[in-house]
Amino acid sequence: xxxxxxxxxxxxxxxxVPPFARGHVRDIRVRWALExxxxxxxxxxxxxxxxxPELYFEEQPFxxxxxxxxxxxxLFESGAIALHIAQDCETLLPADPAGRARATTxxxxxxxxxEPMISELNTIDVFSAGEEWARLRRPGAEDQIRxxxxxxxxxxxxxxxxxxxxxxxxxxxxxxxRGLDGNPxxxxxxxxxxxxxxxxxxxxxxxxxxxxxxxxxxxxxxxELA
Amino acid sequence: xxxxxxxxxxxxxxxxVPPFARGHVRDIRVRWALExxxxxxxxxxxxxxxxxPELYFEEQPFxxxxxxxxxxxxLFESGAIALHIAQDCETLLPADPAGRARATTxxxxxxxxxEPMISELNTIDVFSAGEEWARLRRPGAEDQIRxxxxxxxxxxxxxxxxxxxxxxxxxxxxxxxRGLDGNPxxxxxxxxxxxxxxxxxxxxxxxxxxxxxxxxxxxxxxxELA
Numbered sequence: 001x002x003x004x005x006x007x008x009x010x011x012x013x014x015x016x017v018p019p020f021a022r023g024h025v026r027d028i029r030v031r032w033a034l035e036x037x038x039x040x041x042x043x044x045x046x047x048x049x050x051x052x053p054e055l056y057f058e059e060q061p062f063x064x065x066x067x068x069x070x071x072x073x074x075l076f077e078s079g080a081i082a083l084h085i086a087q088d089c090e091t092l093l094p095a096d097p098a099g100r101a102r103a104t105t106x107x108x109x110x111x112x113x114x115e116p117m118i119s120e121l122n123t124i125d126v127f128s129a130g131e132e133w134a135r136l137r138r139p140g141a142e143d144q145i146r147x148x149x150x151x152x153x154x155x156x157x158x159x160x161x162x163x164x165x166x167x168x169x170x171x172x173x174x175x176x177x178r179g180l181d182g183n184p185x186x187x188x189x190x191x192x193x194x195x196x197x198x199x200x201x202x203x204x205x206x207x208x209x210x211x212x213x214x215x216x217x218x219x220x221x222x223x224e225l226a
Numbered sequence: 227x228x229x230x231x232x233x234x235x236x237x238x239x240x241x242x243v244p245p246f247a248r249g250h251v252r253d254i255r256v257r258w259a260l261e262x263x264x265x266x267x268x269x270x271x272x273x274x275x276x277x278x279p280e281l282y283f284e285e286q287p288f289x290x291x292x293x294x295x296x297x298x299x300x301l302f303e304s305g306a307i308a309l310h311i312a313q314d315c316e317t318l319l320p321a322d323p324a325g326r327a328r329a330t331t332x333x334x335x336x337x338x339x340x341e342p343m344i345s346e347l348n349t350i351d352v353f354s355a356g357e358e359w360a361r362l363r364r365p366g367a368e369d370q371i372r373x374x375x376x377x378x379x380x381x382x383x384x385x386x387x388x389x390x391x392x393x394x395x396x397x398x399x400x401x402x403x404r405g406l407d408g409n410p411x412x413x414x415x416x417x418x419x420x421x422x423x424x425x426x427x428x429x430x431x432x433x434x435x436x437x438x439x440x441x442x443x444x445x446x447x448x449x450e451l452a
Contacts, residue, residue, distance in 0.1 A: 061381040062339055062374065073324040079338055080331035087323075097313075098299040105306035111334065112305055113288055116342040133362035140354075148288065155287040 003211055004040040011081075012060070012067045015045035016218035020126065027066035028212045029078040029175045030085070033168065035204035037089035043215055078175075079111045082168050092168040099163070106162050106169025110176040114152070117144045118179035145185050153191040160198060174199030229437055230266040237307075238286070238293045241271035242444035246352065253292035254438045255304040255401045256311070259394065261430035263315035269441055304401075305337045308394050318394040325389070332388050332395025336402040340378070343370045344405040371411050379417040386424060400425030 011034075013027040027043075034041050046052060052063045059067040060076040067074070068081040075081050083104065086092035093100045121141045128134040152173075156162070161170045177196045180186045186193050199205065237260075239253040253269075260267050272278060278289045285293040286302040293300070294307040301307050309330065312318035319326045347367045354360040378399075382388070387396045403422045406412045412419045425431065 057377070057380065061335075062377050064339075073327045075327055075331045077331050077334040077338065080327070080334040083330055083334075084327045101299045101301055101306070101310045104309055105301045105303050108303040108306040108309075108334075108337065109287075112303065112337040112341065113290075115338065116345060119342060120346065128366075131362070133359040133366075136357070136359035137363065140359075151283070151288050154283065 002040055003043055003215075005042050007040040007042045009034065009039060009041040009070045010044055010068070011041050012044045012046065012056075012065045013212065013215055014048045014065060016216060017048040021048070022216055023209055023213055024178060025065060025212060026078040028208050029172065030066050030068060030081045031208035031211050032171055032175070032205050033082040033085040033089075033092060035207045036091045036171065036202075037085050039085070045215055045217075047218060079107055079172060082171060083107060086168040091166065092171065094165065094167065099167075102163050103167035103169040106167065107172045110169070110172040114148055114173065115176040115179070117141065117148055118176060121145060121183075122179055142185060145180070146188065149185065149189040149192050153189040156191045156195050158191075160195070166199075166202070170199050174205070228266055229269055229441075231268050233266040233268045235260065235265060235267040235296045236270055236294070237267050238270045238272065238282075238291045239438065239441055240274045240291060242442060243274040247274070248442055249435055249439055250404060251291060251438060252304040254434050255398065256292050256294060256307045257434035257437050258397055258401070258431050259308040259311040259315075259318060261433045262317045262397065262428075263311050265311070271441055271443075273444060305333055305398060308397060309333060312394040317392065318397065320391065320393065325393075328389050329393035329395040332393065333398045336395070336398040340374055340399065341402040341405070343367065343374055344402060347371060347409075348405055368411060371406070372414065375411065375415040375418050379415040382417045382421050384417075386421070392425075392428070396425050400431070 011027050011030050014025055017025055025048075031041070046056075046065065052060075056067070057063055059069070059074055062076075064076070066078055066081065067076045068084070069075075073084070075084055082092075086103070093103050121138075124134040124138050124141055161167070162173060163169065174196055177186070177192070178200070186196065237253050237256050240251055243251055251274075257267070272282075272291065278286075282293070283289055285295070285300055288302075290302070292304055292307065293302045294310070295301075299310070301310055308318075312329070319329050347364075350360040350364050350367055387393070388399060389395065400422055403412070403418070404426070412422065
């Protein structure tokens with residue numbers, strides 16, 4: 001669905017982030033869920049390197065993006081927002097309670113059992129690049145990811161998705177795996193690589209990615225170095 | 227509720243873990259939720275240092291504890307299990323959809339925006355103690371936690387809980403904060419420390435803690451060093 005300035009749903013994002021982060025800001029997870037659900041939304045954008053307005057911390061206690069409001073509820077945490085959008089979208093959550101609980105399990109697995117390891121590697125490679133601790137820690141951090149992806153590959157086997165059909169659990173797992181996009185660790189697990197490619201090949205993800213990229217509008221006047 | 231060998235709900239845990247981990251294995255989060263919900267459960271216990279049975283990976287793809295089954299659904303990830311238990315427990319999730327979404331937001335905030343930083347510090351202090359990378363990284367890891375706890379304290383202000391009443395979001399946030407139990411970082415944020423103490427003072431948490439501790443039965447024959 002197009003971004004629509006008159007939509008009742010509002011999602012916060014950025015008008016500027018460093019080039020390496022473009023396409024990876026977490027509002028993309030919410031945009032993806034909204035695309036799967038066929039719901040349009042408007043955006044409210046901040047410059048990543050400038051302080052958030054003080055009132056924003058009432059919406060997002062840590063000052064991060066995304067925050068979400070739909071006139072009924074105000075939420076933060078992309079995982080929780082995606083789960084909320086999924087509540088009345090059968091593409092994201094099946095109708096039966098057991099299937100809903102299984103999908104939720106995979107959302108949490110992505111966010112709590114897979115993402116922290118991938119985030120650590122990104123801290124090492126991007127935010128702490130060149131630091132001695134990062135150099136020393138890197139092999140151990142890679143090994144942790146290797147072990148976890150192997151188990152994920154074992155689970156997937158020949159399945160297309162984590163459960164029978166695509167759910168918000170796949171949306172979140174694929175979103176988390178994007179932190180390894182282009183990393184040889186992913187290629188070491190062909191089942192995971194295939195699964196990941198299948199998920200991000202969905203038209204809803206591609207639309208979400210294009211929408212986030214289109215919202216980075218400040219580079220011309222700000223330059224690439226903030 | 228007592229652990230009951232005939233209860234339909236089964237939770238996996240450990241019969242032996244190293245002393246520092248006792249009371250901190252993640253099945254305590256599920257036990258706590260079950261205590262708040264007034265549901266009894268049985269346990270199936272493993273020795274932490276011995277391989278899991280191969281079939282267990284069909285229940286828990288990463289081989290961790292807890293896994294949960296109630297005859298209707300099989301789940302893993304303590305966060306997802308707690309959310310599942312909360313579905314029909316008004317102590318853990320309010321009846322109104324907006325309140326439920328807010329509580330879920332805090333569950334995800336605990337697991338994805340607070341716990342990874344605390345886990346990193348625990349890796350540094352426990353699993354990588356004495357390593358050079360850990361010594362070099364520690365100040366930065368502490369600063370990350372400091373910043374996040376300050377924002378959490380700002381949010382809490384004088385409130386007793388994260389929202390109006392106790393929810394599964396508080397259960398999960400307090401569970402995550404236990405990784406800082408006794409750490410001066412917590413004392414630097416009196417609002418967080420007070421909140422944490424209030425949460426773990428709940429009788430349901432104390433019952434869950436006692437139940438997990440009572441299940442460590444193998445030390446006599448295994449010794450403290452596995």
